[in-house]
Amino acid sequence: MASDDTLARRLLDGDQRALARAISLVEDDDPAGWDLVREVYPHTGRAAVVGITGAPGAGKSTLIGAIVTNRRAADRTVAVLSIDPSSPFTKGALLGDRIRLTEHFLDPGVFIRSMATRGALGGLSEAALQAALLMDAAGRDDVFLETVGVGQAEVDVIDHADTVVLVLMPGSGDSIQALKAGVMEIPDIIVVNKADHPLTDTMVREIRGVLSLAPQRGWRVPILTTEAVRCEGVDDLVDKLIEHRGFLESEGTLSERRRHNLRSEVISLAASKLRRRLERRLEDDPGFQRLLDEVAERRLDPASAAGAVLEQEGAEDAAQT
Amino acid sequence: MASDDTLARRLLDGDQRALARAISLVEDDDPAGWDLVREVYPHTGRAAVVGITGAPGAGKSTLIGAIVTNRRAADRTVAVLSIDPSSPFTKGALLGDRIRLTEHFLDPGVFIRSMATRGALGGLSEAALQAALLMDAAGRDDVFLETVGVGQAEVDVIDHADTVVLVLMPGSGDSIQALKAGVMEIPDIIVVNKADHPLTDTMVREIRGVLSLAPQRGWRVPILTTEAVRCEGVDDLVDKLIEHRGFLESEGTLSERRRHNLRSEVISLAASKLRRRLERRLEDDPGFQRLLDEVAERRLDPASAAGAVLEQEGAEDAAQT
Numbered sequence: 001m002a003s004d005d006t007l008a009r010r011l012l013d014g015d016q017r018a019l020a021r022a023i024s025l026v027e028d029d030d031p032a033g034w035d036l037v038r039e040v041y042p043h044t045g046r047a048a049v050v051g052i053t054g055a056p057g058a059g060k061s062t063l064i065g066a067i068v069t070n071r072r073a074a075d076r077t078v079a080v081l082s083i084d085p086s087s088p089f090t091k092g093a094l095l096g097d098r099i100r101l102t103e104h105f106l107d108p109g110v111f112i113r114s115m116a117t118r119g120a121l122g123g124l125s126e127a128a129l130q131a132a133l134l135m136d137a138a139g140r141d142d143v144f145l146e147t148v149g150v151g152q153a154e155v156d157v158i159d160h161a162d163t164v165v166l167v168l169m170p171g172s173g174d175s176i177q178a179l180k181a182g183v184m185e186i187p188d189i190i191v192v193n194k195a196d197h198p199l200t201d202t203m204v205r206e207i208r209g210v211l212s213l214a215p216q217r218g219w220r221v222p223i224l225t226t227e228a229v230r231c232e233g234v235d236d237l238v239d240k241l242i243e244h245r246g247f248l249e250s251e252g253t254l255s256e257r258r259r260h261n262l263r264s265e266v267i268s269l270a271a272s273k274l275r276r277r278l279e280r281r282l283e284d285d286p287g288f289q290r291l292l293d294e295v296a297e298r299r300l301d302p303a304s305a306a307g308a309v310l311e312q313e314g315a316e317d318a319a320q321t
Numbered sequence: 322m323a324s325d326d327t328l329a330r331r332l333l334d335g336d337q338r339a340l341a342r343a344i345s346l347v348e349d350d351d352p353a354g355w356d357l358v359r360e361v362y363p364h365t366g367r368a369a370v371v372g373i374t375g376a377p378g379a380g381k382s383t384l385i386g387a388i389v390t391n392r393r394a395a396d397r398t399v400a401v402l403s404i405d406p407s408s409p410f411t412k413g414a415l416l417g418d419r420i421r422l423t424e425h426f427l428d429p430g431v432f433i434r435s436m437a438t439r440g441a442l443g444g445l446s447e448a449a450l451q452a453a454l455l456m457d458a459a460g461r462d463d464v465f466l467e468t469v470g471v472g473q474a475e476v477d478v479i480d481h482a483d484t485v486v487l488v489l490m491p492g493s494g495d496s497i498q499a500l501k502a503g504v505m506e507i508p509d510i511i512v513v514n515k516a517d518h519p520l521t522d523t524m525v526r527e528i529r530g531v532l533s534l535a536p537q538r539g540w541r542v543p544i545l546t547t548e549a550v551r552c553e554g555v556d557d558l559v560d561k562l563i564e565h566r567g568f569l570e571s572e573g574t575l576s577e578r579r580r581h582n583l584r585s586e587v588i589s590l591a592a593s594k595l596r597r598r599l600e601r602r603l604e605d606d607p608g609f610q611r612l613l614d615e616v617a618e619r620r621l622d623p624a625s626a627a628g629a630v631l632e633q634e635g636a637e638d639a640a641q642t
Contacts, residue, residue, distance in 0.1 A: 041619060042620065055378070148469075273627060275592035279588060292584055296583055299363065301454075302454075302583060302590055303358060306588075
């Protein structure tokens with residue numbers, strides 16, 4: 001454990017390479033990664049965690065790049081975790097194209113990491129949340145989580161943020177529809193990016209209409225317009241991020257919100273452990289193969305087969321649900 | 322059970338309203354819905370199930386609309402299930418805007434349904450897969466599943482298709498990057514839509530480059546170009562869909578593929594039952610509240626808390642993983 005102790009120490013000292021190594025351990029579902037999170041967990045909870053969500057193409061990454069420039073000018077250290085597979089933060093040749101983002105790659109005050117491997121053993125959302133804890137433990141003042149906001153894993157991650165920012169682009173009525181239909185929860189801040197688009201004002205009006213129907217919760221959701229490629233509107237957005245953080249702290253809702261999020265995280269981790277245990281047990285189970293034969297021959301439906309699987313492991317009550 | 326028997330009978334007779342009602346039962350996690358799936362399951366397995374995936378804005382819905390027009394001209398009955406929250410198939414005012422899709426709404430040979438409620442009790446992917454079975458049982462010749470291809474639920478659904486079509490738009494290098502990085506599995510057919518774009522040829526070349534690196538599996542993945550809004554290239558795409566179906570049947574891989582998919586479905590259903598049982602048990606558990614206090618106070622990390630939760634329920638071995 002000597003090497004892990006050293007890794008934990010270096011991580012807590014803010015060493016970038018230790019942080020990168022630690023996240024890789026968690027991503028690979030290495031037990032040493034989980035040990036490390038356990039060890040450094042008492043040092044977490046200090047970072048301001050901001051989730052940035054929105055459809056691919058809305059300009060989330062460029063916006064995050066601009067926010068990072070702003071935060072660095074205020075001398076805050078930053079970490080970015082992207083779980084959007086279409087994000088330019090994703091490792092690879094693509095990065096070379098994006099000057100605005102790559103300018104941060106040489107800055108030791110900025111740590112950027114992406115996760116997109118859906119095959120991750122422990123599940124994408126579990127690994128991402130552990131990675132966010134490691135960034136927090138490494139003393140980053142601000143942690144940004146970038147997601148496309150679709151899919152349960154993404155939602156699990158974004159739910160973990162203290163402040164959620166939804167980025168929309170003008171003309172994407174579909175996103176407004178999703179908000180209206182309650183598919184997407186009302187975020188804390190809404191940004192209409194690419195604001196030089198002629199439909200921006202219409203978009204802002206439509207969003208205002210949707211928000212007026214939503215229940216009021218003390219915090220009035222601001223609608224901001226930005227033009228991230230030219231850094232326009234970004235200072236105002238950062239002001240709102242700081243204001244929302246102050247609101248959470250003054251109302252005492254930060255700890256309540258975090259407790260709620262941690263509850264979801266614990267349940268997800270436990271459920272995913274249960275699932276892996278089940279998968280291991282069924283791997284070479286001849287009884288399961290016979291069940292599958294019946295399902296494949298359309299004699300037994302999948303849900304009844306699932307019930308039978310659980311009954312086999314003595315969980316009769318679960319099989320009734 | 323008399324009313325359900327009637328519903329099953331009407332569903333099997335292809336009644337549209339019975340199908341709509343049945344899907345609602347499944348979506349609401351009503352036990353009658355699961356009973357119904359069990360009852361009609363022996364009559365499933367006949368539909369050709371095609372998954373259409375791709376980022377929002379790639380034109381999936383318009384493409385599906387054009388495919389549906391083609392299939393109706395060949396006198397085949399069709400069902401479309403969309404689990405893309407940004408899709409225009411999603412119910413609501415938006416539909417009015419899309420003439421190309423709405424033309425199908427009055428045709429009894431076309432059944433269109435969307436699911437986007439991430440709060441669905443049984444989980445989105447479970448409900449969607451049951452809905453697909455119901456469409457199959459209702460005698461639809463072709464079932465199209467539309468997803469954004471991001472997130473585990475979407476992947477679970479698309480994995481259930483006999484044929485998977487990936488829709489890309491020119492200039493979206495990010496999607497190619499996702500293919501290259503192995504984030505997205507290689508589909509059976511790739512479509513570059515909006516092919517009047519100047520970057521189409523470049524895109525096709527890039528995709529060809531990525532495919533040349535992928536392992537060959539007997540079926541050579543075709544790359545087609547379409548201009549769905551003008552129905553261009555759609556006949557070729559339908560030919561490829563039919564060709565792929567023929568390939569699966571002639572090679573005997575259709576039943577193998579379906580068995581593999583049904584296996585995943587049974588495991589997912591069992592795992593989600595386990596999760597719900599866990600959530601019910603923890604609902605008012607004072608021991609769990611004390612654990613959460615420790616987590617919130619940063620004295621116990623979430624993964625260790627999850628382990629403790631499982632130990633409590635006598636699943637000591639799971640807690641070790």
